[in-house]
Amino acid sequence: MFNRYSYGAVVLLATTALTQTWMATAQEADAPPATTDQSAEEDRVLGPVVVRGQFIPDEKRETSEVASLIDAGDFQLRGDSDVAGALRRVTGVSIDSGGKFVYVRGLNERYSSSLLNGSVIPSPEPLRKVAPLDLFPTSVLESTLVQKTFSPSQPGEFAGGVIDIRTRALPDEDFFNIGFSLSGDTETTFSEGLVHAGSTRDELGFDSGARDLPEGLGQVLSDGTFNSLPLAERNLFSQQLTDDANTLVVQSTDWIEPEFGIDATVGRRYDVNQDLSVGFLGALSYSNDWSTRVAERGIGEAVFDTTTNEFNNLRALSNFSRDVTTNTIGANGFASLGFDILDNHELKFVAFGTRSTDKQTQSETGFSNDENNILLERVEFIERQLWTTQVQGEHVFDGLLGLEVDWRGSYSEATRDAPFQVFTSYESPRPGVREVVAGSSIEFSEIADDSTDFGIDGVLPLYFGDAEIELKAGYAYTEKDRNSESNSFILQDTLAENVRVDAAYQTYLRPGTQALQLGRSNNSPAFYVATQEIDAGYAGIDAQVTPFLRLAIGARYEDFIQAIETRAARNGNGIITPPLEEESWLPAATVTWNFADDLQLRLGYSETVNRPQFREVGPSLFTNTETNEQFIGNPFLEITDITNYDARLEWYFGREQFLTLGAFYKELEKPIEAINVGSGESRLVSFANIEAAEVQGVELEYQQDIPLRDWLGWGLLEDKDFTVTTNYTYSDSEIDAGASILVLDQTAIPNLGSLIGSADGTILVDIYSDIPGRPGVFVGPAGIANPEDLSIQDFSQNFFTAVTERASDFDPNRQLQGLSQHLFNLQVGYRDDNADADLNLLLNFQSERIRSVETITDNSPAIIEEPPITLDLVYRRGFSLAGGDYSLGLKVQNILNSEYKAFQEASGEEVAVDVYDPGTAFSISLSRDF
Numbered sequence: 034m035f036n037r038y039s040y041g042a043v044v045l046l047a048t049t050a051l052t053q054t055w056m057a058t059a060q061e062a063d064a065p066p067a068t069t070d071q072s073a074e075e076d077r078v079l080g081p082v083v084v085r086g087q088f089i090p091d092e093k094r095e096t097s098e099v100a101s102l103i104d105a106g107d108f109q110l111r112g113d114s115d116v117a118g119a120l121r122r123v124t125g126v127s128i129d130s131g132g133k134f135v136y137v138r139g140l141n142e143r144y145s146s147s148l149l150n151g152s153v154i155p156s157p158e159p160l161r162k163v164a165p166l167d168l169f170p171t172s173v174l175e176s177t178l179v180q181k182t183f184s185p186s187q188p189g190e191f192a193g194g195v196i197d198i199r200t201r202a203l204p205d206e207d208f209f210n211i212g213f214s215l216s217g218d219t220e221t222t223f224s225e226g227l228v229h230a231g232s233t234r235d236e237l238g239f240d241s242g243a244r245d246l247p248e249g250l251g252q253v254l255s256d257g258t259f260n261s262l263p264l265a266e267r268n269l270f271s272q273q274l275t276d277d278a279n280t281l282v283v284q285s286t287d288w289i290e291p292e293f294g295i296d297a298t299v300g301r302r303y304d305v306n307q308d309l310s311v312g313f314l315g316a317l318s319y320s321n322d323w324s325t326r327v328a329e330r331g332i333g334e335a336v337f338d339t340t341t342n343e344f345n346n347l348r349a350l351s352n353f354s355r356d357v358t359t360n361t362i363g364a365n366g367f368a369s370l371g372f373d374i375l376d377n378h379e380l381k382f383v384a385f386g387t388r389s390t391d392k393q394t395q396s397e398t399g400f401s402n403d404e405n406n407i408l409l410e411r412v413e414f415i416e417r418q419l420w421t422t423q424v425q426g427e428h429v430f431d432g433l434l435g436l437e438v439d440w441r442g443s444y445s446e447a448t449r450d451a452p453f454q455v456f457t458s459y460e461s462p463r464p465g466v467r468e469v470v471a472g473s474s475i476e477f478s479e480i481a482d483d484s485t486d487f488g489i490d491g492v493l494p495l496y497f498g499d500a501e502i503e504l505k506a507g508y509a510y511t512e513k514d515r516n517s518e519s520n521s522f523i524l525q526d527t528l529a530e531n532v533r534v535d536a537a538y539q540t541y542l543r544p545g546t547q548a549l550q551l552g553r554s555n556n557s558p559a560f561y562v563a564t565q566e567i568d569a570g571y572a573g574i575d576a577q578v579t580p581f582l583r584l585a586i587g588a589r590y591e592d593f594i595q596a597i598e599t600r601a602a603r604n605g606n607g608i609i610t611p612p613l614e615e616e617s618w619l620p621a622a623t624v625t626w627n628f629a630d631d632l633q634l635r636l637g638y639s640e641t642v643n644r645p646q647f648r649e650v651g652p653s654l655f656t657n658t659e660t661n662e663q664f665i666g667n668p669f670l671e672i673t674d675i676t677n678y679d680a681r682l683e684w685y686f687g688r689e690q691f692l693t694l695g696a697f698y699k700e701l702e703k704p705i706e707a708i709n710v711g712s713g714e715s716r717l718v719s720f721a722n723i724e725a726a727e728v729q730g731v732e733l734e735y736q737q738d739i740p741l742r743d744w745l746g747w748g749l750l751e752d753k754d755f756t757v758t759t760n761y762t763y764s765d766s767e768i769d770a771g772a773s774i775l776v777l778d779q780t781a782i783p784n785l786g787s788l789i790g791s792a793d794g795t796i797l798v799d800i801y802s803d804i805p806g807r808p809g810v811f812v813g814p815a816g817i818a819n820p821e822d823l824s825i826q827d828f829s830q831n832f833f834t835a836v837t838e839r840a841s842d843f844d845p846n847r848q849l850q851g852l853s854q855h856l857f858n859l860q861v862g863y864r865d866d867n868a869d870a871d872l873n874l875l876l877n878f879q880s881e882r883i884r885s886v887e888t889i890t891d892n893s894p895a896i897i898e899e900p901p902i903t904l905d906l907v908y909r910r911g912f913s914l915a916g917g918d919y920s921l922g923l924k925v926q927n928i929l930n931s932e933y934k935a936f937q938e939a940s941g942e943e944v945a946v947d948v949y950d951p952g953t954a955f956s957i958s959l960s961r962d963f
Contacts, residue, residue: 099182108171117166124760133165137193139764141851144192155482157447162646173367183639185571185589191641203312203371204300212960217291220952221325226358227394238362238390244453247273255603259551294320310373320363330355333937333944347939353399360392377429386420408459421445440489447482478519501577563597563647581627589619637679645670649720676700695732709888730764754864762856766849855880869911901931922958
């Protein structure tokens with residue numbers, strides 16, 4: 034709203050100039066010519082009228098921040114069905130290999146915040162604090178804003194950017210649209226794949242009860258008494274868990290069906306009278322997608338050279354051929370009810386729900402730890418769901434100097450339910466024969482995140498001579514809570530020959546053995562509860578100092594507290610880690626200077642933070658089946674302080690035509706990274722604060738109409754537009770990992786297991802550069818007075834061998850995890866207004882980046898990933914048939930069939946970690962407007 038009045042001033046100046054010009058022309062036609070003295074007098078009275086920035090888009094005027102906006106028109110032209118896919122086209126933004134999370138300016142998703150209509154949204158992902166953006170379909174969105182410079186009105190957890198997903202506004206007129214799509218890809222559709230049966234409602238994305246815990250088992254787990262039950266009772270639970278073989282057994286299928294989706298949107302508007310209008314918008318969608326990956330998967334480890342006493346070489350610890358087929362069921366619902374009152378007040382109620390279920394079946398064959406002929410099978414059924422309810426108000430009070438007040442309130446809940454993940458290892462299998470069941474596990478996990486968000490923002494415009502000043506202030510409160518539970522049952526000592534896994538659970542249990550064992554213990558707690566509260570307030574001034582110079586300055590105050598409680602059993606005694614608390618003052622300032630015609634320069638400075646998330650401090654163990662890594666939290670993490678510098682030069686030389694050049698620099702004190710603290714086929718990953726890091730880069734963005742009609746002079750090109758859009762980002766980083774690392778051996782500390790927990794008894798505590806006098810790296814156990822006052826020396830003296838100090842093995846020259854040095858996008862578009870048709874060719878490139886950093890225990894090299902280079906073709910055409918208006922869409926994705934590759938490299942040797950072809954995808958869609 035900032036430039037509503039400044040726009041009026043510019044329009045008034047322009048109108049005055051045009052009016053005076055028209056009047057002078059009319060007078061010249063009807064009156065005798067004016068004398069030279071009269072003309073000079075008129076010039077002296079009127080003076081020159083200067084109008085700048087006529088091509089600068091409204092959204093570039095309305096914000097003083099560096100930002101990128103993609104709207105509904107962009108979604109349609111580019112053919113992206115979800116927010117994550119759409120954001121990879123934005124300058125400085127890349128996407129993770131799973132297609133769910135975005136990296137802004139080289140910083141991974143933990144450094145960005147995701148909002149829905151300005152409200153914080155929870156995450157159903159166990160390893161992430163932000164919601165996966167593939168959950169948000171573009172069909173219900175009005176736009177998505179990526180803000181890259183911090184403003185005090187936004188959350189203080191900011192380094193990469195803030196992503197604000199905005200749902201569709203109220204309709205201007207009645208409409209109804211229904212659409213259908215059919216798609217497939219060269220690696221999956223009509224090809225062989227792996228499947229497993231399940232419940233009767235799997236095709237709807239819901240389990241009908243086939244994967245539920247047997248009656249009575251849930252209570253035993255809550256009490257933590259399972260392992261103490263008699264063998265006969267545990268075996269009975271084992272048989273009840275697996276009485277339906279369909280949920281356990283991997284099966285082959287000759288062909289995978291094509292993908293399909295259907296969606297419908299309806300809008301209604303009722304103008305009750307001139308003072309009141311009511312609008313409704315609703316949308317529903319369903320999709321059934323399939324993907325098959327045939328991959329080479331392995332892991333390498335460093336080899337110790339006894340002659341040099343160093344880890345030099347690299348050998349393959351494991352190598353498997355992996356086949357995995359995933360059936361993804363998506364369902365979304367959206368409803369919005371709005372009221373426009375007296376032209377100055379708007380009230381809106383929003384309800385949005387989205388759901389995605391992955392039913393995955395995989396098989397791997399190969400060797401591990403020099404043992405050949407290993408067969409690994411896994412079946413999973415994972416339900417992710419997010420829903421939110423919001424109420425929003427926007428008000429303008431003309432009687433209070435034009436005071437603008439916006440407020441919002443929301444409650445959101447995200448859940449992830451993995452009710453039946455079965456992993457089985459077979460030894461020495463022959464083709465088509467499973468000879469020996471070496472071991473199996475069944476895991477049940479569930480996460481529930483909820484958030485409550487309330488905020489109010491006020492803007493008061495004031496005028497002092499030619500200067501316009503807006504006073505801004507606001508308050509925000511956010512509360513987030515998480516409940517996490519994970520139980521793993523292990524089938525031990527079976528060695529059942531010539532049987533499938535279902536038979537091993539049912540009838541081939543050797544008498545007298547402990548066949549079924551609960552895999553969780555005090556060293557790996559199954560439950561944790563976490564809560565976080567942020568009270569925030571901000572104030573600032575946004576001033577149009579001159580018609581061409583704008584200054585925004587302000588600060589945000591945040592009072593933050595986060596606490597976590599872990600339990601070995603739901604009803605057991607919990608251990609509460611001391612809360613993480615901080616009060617932060619976060620200043621920000623930006624200057625925008627429109628120093629020449631359609632040229633403006635933005636400069637920005639801000640201080641922000643990045644805080645540990647629940648998963649990073651939670652000491653329970655979680656396995657990422659996609660990367661075959663085990664994650665465990667670190668309760669010693671500290672808050673990262675960040676200083677941001679930004680500059681961008683923008684030149685708008687035509688309507689929707691521009692060239693921008695930007696630069697950024699960030700200083701991070703104690704940034705958090707995922708750290709490998711154990712090697713092997715299933716690697717143990719924790720989190721730690723490295724000493725410091727710097728990130729810098731440049732961004733270039735260009736968009737222009739191509740005047741082919743003028744160049745060629747062809748009449749057939751008269752109503753046809755050609756556009757080229759491209760952007761390039763170069764990013765670089767430098768880390769200071771510190772001179773030493775500190776490793777805690779939890780087995781040497783009584784009662785500490787349930788606080789920290791890890792598979793091999795050790796966990797990284799901290800990375801630091803100066804041992805003497807370093808305070809407070811250890812928290813707990815009970816009985817230690819003021820543990821936060823302990824130094825490293827005190828810590829070691831109290832717990833003897835609990836702490837081991839070693840030299841850091843981190844590569845000081847490596848990039849931050851997730852940073853691609855080069856990002857490039859190119860879009861060439863064609864538009865035929867007469868035919869109502871669009872054709873766009875889109876190229877996306879992301880250079881290699883670190884997927885997982887080096888291992889600190891044996892100097893095994895980092896895992897590097899090379900995302901595929903994607904070339905997509907998107908065509909849309911509107912037409913009328915039998916009195917109806919239709920839209921036909923055709924899309925070809927990954928035309929180059931570029932592969933995904935993750936690998937380790939050292940001493941000229943390379944180990945393939947994950948290599949596969951995603952395939953070329955084809956889709957056709959048809960929709961009708963009513």
